[in-house]
Amino acid sequence: MAVQRRRLMQTDQPQSWTDDLPLCRLCGVGSAVNCVYGADGKAVAEHPYEDGYMRFQGENGCFLYGVFNGYDGSHVVNFMSQRLSAELLLGQLNASHSDADVRRVLLQAFDVVEKSFLESIDDALAERANLLSQLPEVRNPGRRVPFHQLPQQFQQIAERVSVVEQEVSGGATAVVALILNNKLYIANVGTNRALICKSSSDGQNQVTQIGMDHTAESSSLCVPAGLDGARIKQAGLIGGQNSTRRIGDYRVKYGYSDMDLFSASKSKPIIAEPEIHGGHSLDGVTGFLLLMSDGLYKALEAAHGPEQANQELVATVAAECAQQTSLDAVAQAVVERVCRLHHDTFASGRERAKECQRHEDMTLLIRNFNYPLGGEACDPALTPTQVISPSSNQSTSKTSVTLSLVMPSQGPMMNGSHTSSTVDETTPTLTNQSPTATLQSTNTHTQSSSSSSGDGSLFRHRGGSHALQPDENGRVEAYVDFTSFYRLWSSQHQDSAATVLGPLVTIHTRLWGMMGTRV
Secondary structure (H helix, E strand, C coil), rough: HHHHHHHHHHHCCCCCCCHCCCEEEEEEEECCCCEEEEECCEEEEECCCCCCEEEEEECCEEEEEEEEEEEEECHHHHHHHHHHHHHHHHCCCCCCHHHHHHHHHHHHHHHHHHHHHHHHHHHHHHHHHHHHHHHECCCCCCEEHHHHCCCCHHHHHHHHHHHHHHHHHHEEEEEEEEEECCCEEEEEECCCCEEEEEECCCCCEEECCCCEEEEEEEHHCCCCCCCCCCHHHCCCEEEEEEEEEEEEEEHHHHHHHHHCCCCCCCCCCCCCEEEEEEEEEEECCEEEEEEEEEEHHHHHHHHCCCCCCHHHHHHHHHHHHHHHHCHHHHHHHHHHHHHHHHHHHHHHHHHHHHHHEEECCEEEEEEEEEECCCCCCCHHCCCCCCCCCCCCCCCCCCCCEECCCCCCCCCCCCCCCCCCCCCCCCCCCCCCCCCCCCEEEEEECCCEECCCCCCCCCCCCCCCCCCCCCCCCCCCCCCCCCCCHHHHHHHHCCCHHHHHHHHHHHHHHHHHHHCCCCC
C-alpha cells in the first residue's frame, strides 16, 4: 500500500489540471530562496524552496491570486494551490453573487481544502500507527523509546516511521485575493500579507494592509481554554511556527496533547479558518495590490525595523515600476533589493546585523490596477509614498514626492535615514542609492541633481530662453568648452605640443557641435 501511494504521488505531481487554466497577465511574481549567512558572508540555503503562488484568470471577469508559505516541505502548498483553485474557479462564483455570497464561498473553499488534505494523508497515518505499534514502549504507557535508543532490530521500522511522518507533517499559510465584479476580496490564513496602494491625481496616496498577521504574539490571540496566554505569547512559537492559523500541520492539530505547552488545552491551538475582507470596489482605482509571504517583509523588518516596512515595500515597487517594463521584472527587482539590503545589513556588523543572520523564502505577487510602468506616459505625481532617502528631514507635499535615483556604485552604499549617529554608523538602504543623487518628481516637471567637485567650468553656462536653442539644421551649439583643458595642457607642455594639440581640440569641439542633440 505504501509503495502504491508513493508511486501515485510521483505520477500525479508533474501534471495538474491547473496547467490548463489561463494565467493572468495583469500581475507579476518575484521570488528568492531562503538562506543563512556563513562567517564569510556567503549565503547557503537551509532547505528547498517551499513557497508557492497562483495567478489565474477565470470566467466572467473572475481573477484568483494567492501566495503560500510552506514549512517542513512543500507538499501542503502544492495540494492547496491546486485544490483551492478547483473550489473557486469551477462555477462556484458568478456575477450575481453578493459580497456575503462571495465570503461564504471563500470560507467553504478553505474548509474543503483543509479536510481534503487531512483525508489525503489517511493512508500514511494508518501506516504510521501500525509501525509505531511494533516499537517497544517505555514503562510509562503511551511513551515510546527514542529512536536512537532502539535496539538494532527496530532501526528499519524507525527509519520508515521517519519517512511517513514527513508525509503527514508540515503545513502552509496563505493569503488569497479574489476579484469578482471589479471588487476585491482577501482571505488570509496565517502571517502572509496583502497590501493595496491607491494613488490619486492630486498626489495623495493610501497604503493599506488588508487583514492582520495571525501570530502567537498578537494582542488578539484567541487562547484555548485551559492554557496560559502569557506563556504562549512569551514562547512565540506553536509547534515551531509563530502562526496561529494554518492549513495542514496534523502534528500540532492532533498531537498537541503531547506538547508541554499545550497538554492542558481543551481544543486545537491552531485553526485553518481564514480572515476574510471585502468586497472593496476597484472602480477608478489607480495603484496595485501586493501579496507576499512573510519571508519578504520579515527580512526587511530585520534590517530596518518593523515601523515602516509596508510603506518601504510599496515605495520600492513604485520606483521599480518607473524603471521596468514588465510586472515580473518589477516583482523580482523588489525581492532582490530586499535580499541585498538584508545581506548588506548582516555584513555591516552594525546593531541590526544580529537580526539578519538568515531569512526565509520570499515571494511577492503584484497585481496592477492601471498603474503605469516604465516607458508609459504617466503623471509623476502618481508615484506613491516616499522611498528611503539620504536625509530623513526631506518633506513630501501632496504634489511632490522625493525619490532616490538608483545609481551604479563600486561598493555597498550606506544611508543615514534610520539613525541619528554619524555617517560611519549608517545602515544600508532598500534602494541602495548614491547619497549624492536624488530625483524630484512633481506634477509639472522632473529634474535630477548630483554633487560634483570643482566649479563646473567644463560646461558652458546658459541661461534664459536662449538655452539649447537649435540652429537651422536642428542642432544645438556645442556646450562642452575645452578652453580650460587647453590652457592647463599648454602650461605643462612645450609650445610645440600645444601647437599640435590646439587644432585637435578645435576639431573635437566642432564634432561635439555636429553631434548635438536634435530637437
